[in-house]
Amino acid sequence: MASQRDIRRRIGAVKNIKQITRAMQFVAASKLRRAQDATLAARPYAEKLDEVLADLAAVLGDEHHPLLARPEGGTRLLVVITTDRGLAGPLNTNTIRFALKEAAEHEGRLSAVTVGRKGRDALRRTGIPIVAHFNGFGDKPSFADVTPLSRLVSDDFLAGTYGQIDLVYSTFISTLVQRPIAQRLLPILPGPDAPGVPGNQFIFEPNPATVLRRLLPRYVATRLYQAILETTASEMSSKMVAMKSATENAEELIDDLTLSYNKVRQANITREMIEIASGARAGR
């Protein structure tokens, strides 16, 4: 049996761990609120762009922009979005497993762009070629951060390197539920024309094709930005839950250790008493 002092030392260590996991839980909780707000705040812009794109699509055909062109085969690119840091529960594992499933179901050539260090580390071991990697968007990604990524995928798509580009990331559904999904990024599939003024009744200035040309790169950037925001919100909530259960585990462990500490202490006292008593009897 461990000595009294060993157990006391372990209790001290577990208490330190508990303090750290608890602090991380609260930090994640406050960052989660910010990430959620950012995700919600980004929505109106994205919805509006969708609407204008649908209006444009009602006036123009597919042939007006290569970002809308339907592909004929070609390499498929997966943009896998994960977090830079771990200790976020099963979040990254789930996203990566989902990405690998997508990859396994796809016949033909496939490449990946990774966002976040965890995804890169995992995909490296699978043999899927990683053509580019981005990280360090931090807890508060800004729209400008996404520009290089967005330009890279748009340019490569326009150059004909890829026939289809999909995003794999974790959607934030609630604090307890985050679900990995695959979403088409390019070629763009415009939604149905929104209710209200039909697309063909708008005046386009200077003309529909020019508006479209300006709109599409922003549309791609916005989709990427939203996916990264969702991943950040998922990261924070997953981390919060993981750290909460770590804190609870630490508490349980402290209780168990305290119990064995008391048992050992009691055993020691009893033993000393017996020694004293038998010593006294021997001396008589």
Added chain:
Amino acid sequence: MPFRLEIVTPEKRAYADDVDFVTLPGSEGELGVLPHHAPLISILGAGELRVRKGGVEESFAIIGGFVQVLPDKVVVMAETADLAAEIDLERAREARLAAERVLEAGIVEPVDLAQARAELQAAVVRIRVAERRHREGPHRRG
């Protein structure tokens, strides 16, 4: 009769209110919108957006935007939209200097060059909008 004006950027909803009149930096020149304008979708240049509401005028520095005009609603989608009163002139001037320095240095990657140009343009627009506001103050017009 007022109409709804919304200014949205990728990061936030910058403005949403009922207004009387709005002037936009259209790609083909200044674009004034009164209620019951014909449906319009236009590219916006980098420039100043002015809003009049109940005789008070406010202005925004708008960069990289579009506008969708509906009969009862105007929606501006812009990459950035800064309220004139909230623009930090000092910082904008520093940004202009930094961008100019990059452009003068000459040897830069095409991507950096494009970014420096964009930053220079953004700084210039912000400075113009903020300076006009400082000169004239938040004024009232009939």
